[in-house]
Amino acid sequence: MPTEATFFLAGLFIIAAATGWAFARYSSHGELDSIPDTINADYLRGLNLVLNRQTEEALELFVEMAKIDEDALETHFALGHLFRRRGEVDKAIRVHQNLLARPGLDPEQRDQALFSLGQDFLSAGLFDRAETLFSELDKSPTLGEAALRNLVDIYEREQEWDKAIETHRELEMLTEEKSIEVAHYHCELAEQARLSGDLGLARQHLKGSVRTTSGAFRASLIRAAICQEENDYLEAAQLYEQILASDPRLMVEVLPELLSCYHKNNRETEFESYLKNIINKNPELDNIIAYAAILTDINESKVVDSCVQSFIINHGVLSSFIGINDSSSKSKQLSENDINRITDGLKTLADLIPRYRCTICGYRSEKLLWHCPSCKTWESVRPVHDFKLQNLIH
Numbered sequence: 061m062p063t064e065a066t067f068f069l070a071g072l073f074i075i076a077a078a079t080g081w082a083f084a085r086y087s088s089h090g091e092l093d094s095i096p097d098t099i100n101a102d103y104l105r106g107l108n109l110v111l112n113r114q115t116e117e118a119l120e121l122f123v124e125m126a127k128i129d130e131d132a133l134e135t136h137f138a139l140g141h142l143f144r145r146r147g148e149v150d151k152a153i154r155v156h157q158n159l160l161a162r163p164g165l166d167p168e169q170r171d172q173a174l175f176s177l178g179q180d181f182l183s184a185g186l187f188d189r190a191e192t193l194f195s196e197l198d199k200s201p202t203l204g205e206a207a208l209r210n211l212v213d214i215y216e217r218e219q220e221w222d223k224a225i226e227t228h229r230e231l232e233m234l235t236e237e238k239s240i241e242v243a244h245y246h247c248e249l250a251e252q253a254r255l256s257g258d259l260g261l262a263r264q265h266l267k268g269s270v271r272t273t274s275g276a277f278r279a280s281l282i283r284a285a286i287c288q289e290e291n292d293y294l295e296a297a298q299l300y301e302q303i304l305a306s307d308p309r310l311m312v313e314v315l316p317e318l319l320s321c322y323h324k325n326n327r328e329t330e331f332e333s334y335l336k337n338i339i340n341k342n343p344e345l346d347n348i349i350a351y352a353a354i355l356t357d358i359n360e361s362k363v364v365d366s367c368v369q370s371f372i373i374n375h376g377v378l379s380s381f382i383g384i385n386d387s388s389s390k391s392k393q394l395s396e397n398d399i400n401r402i403t404d405g406l407k408t409l410a411d412l413i414p415r416y417r418c419t420i421c422g423y424r425s426e427k428l429l430w431h432c433p434s435c436k437t438w439e440s441v442r443p444v445h446d447f448k449l450q451n452l453i454h
C-alpha cells in the first residue's frame with residue numbers, strides 16, 4: 061500500500077511540473093495568459109486525485125497527459141520511478157509503456173523509456189523481458205553501460221555464467237577496466253564441471269580465473285579439490301598451504317582438507333612440523349587453529365591439541381569453568397574429559413550463530429559465500445572466529 065509520503069511526493073512532482081511548465085510559458089511568451097487552461101487544469105485535477113489517494117484514476121489521467129504534453133516527459137519518468145519504488149510496478153510499467161508508444165521521441169528519450177521499462181520488469185522478477193530490453197540498449201551512448209550492468213545482474217541471479225562473462229567483456233571494452241567478477245564466473249563454471257565429474261573441463265575453466273587477485277583463493281581451493289580427486293595429495297597439500305599463507309582466515313575450510321592430504325600420504329609427522337613452523341612465524345595462528353579444530357572436530361594432531369588447550373587455559377571465561385584461575389594452575393595439563401566437555405559446548409555455541417560475516421556491510425551467513433548477497437561485493441565474506449563467549453557472562 062502506498063504511504064502518505066508517496067502521495068505527498070507524487071504531489072510535489074506534479075506541482076513542480078505544473079509550475080515549471082507555467083514558468084517556461086511565462087518566460088518564452090512574456091504573458092501568463094498564454095498558458096492553455098486545459099493542461100493546467102489537468103495537472104491540478106491529477107494532484108487532487110493523488111492527494112485523495114485515487115491513484116488508479118490519477119494514473120489514467122497522467123497517461124492521457126503524457127500523450128499530449130510535450131513538456132512533461134521528465135515528470136512522467138519521475139512518476140514511473142516513484143510507482144516502481146513503492147512496489148506498484150504494474151503502474152510503473154503502464155506509465156513507461158505509454159511513454160514508449162508516444163510518437164516523436166528522440167533516440168535519447170526512447171532509450172530512457174526502454175531502460176525504465178527494463179527496470180520495471182527487473183523489479184517485477186520478469187527477467188527474460190528485462191533482458192530483452194537491456195540487450196537492445198547495449199550500444200546506447202547514454203545508457204549502454206548501465207544496461208550492461210543490469211544484464212550482468214540478471215545473469216548472476218539466473219546463474220548464466222557464460223553470458224555473464226560475455227557481458228563483462230563488453231563492459232571491459234567500454235570502461236577499459238578489468239572486471240574482477242569474471243574470475244569468479246570461471247570458478248563457478250569450474251566448480252559445476254568438477255561436481256559433474258568432468259575434471260578436464262574444470263581445469264580448463266580455471267585457466268580463465270587467472271586474471272585478477274580476486275578469485276585466486278577460490279580457484280586454488282577448486283584446484284586443490286581436483287588434485288585430491290586425482291589422488292595427487294602432495295600437490296593438493298601445497299595448494300592448501302599457499303592459501304593459508306595468503307589468508308589464514310580460511311583455516312576452517314582448509315585445515316581438515318590439509319590434514320587429510322597429509323594422512324593419505326602417511327606424512328603425519330610432517331604435518332606436525334608444518335603447523336609448528338607456521339605458528340612460530342605467526343603466534344596468532346594458535347587461536348585460529350584452535351577455532352578451526354573445535355569446529356571441525358580435529359583431534360588427531362598433538363600440535364592442534366596443544367592449540368586447543370592453550371585457547372581454553374588462556375581464556376578467562378573457559379578456564380573458570382574448570383577451576384583454572386591462577387597462574388600456577390595454568391601450567392597443568394587439562395584432562396581429556398575437560399577438553400571434550402568444553403569443546404563440545406563451544407561447538408554447540410558456534411552452531412547457534414552465523415559463522416561468517418561480510419567485512420564490508422556486516423551481512424551474516426552460515427557458510428562461506430564468495431559473493432555477498434547484500435552489498436554484492438566479491439570475496440568480502442569471511443569467518444568471524446569468535447565463539448561469542450561474552451553472551452555467557454550476561
Ligand SMILES: [Zn+2]
Binds near residue numbers: 420423433436437440
Ligand atoms: Zn556485504
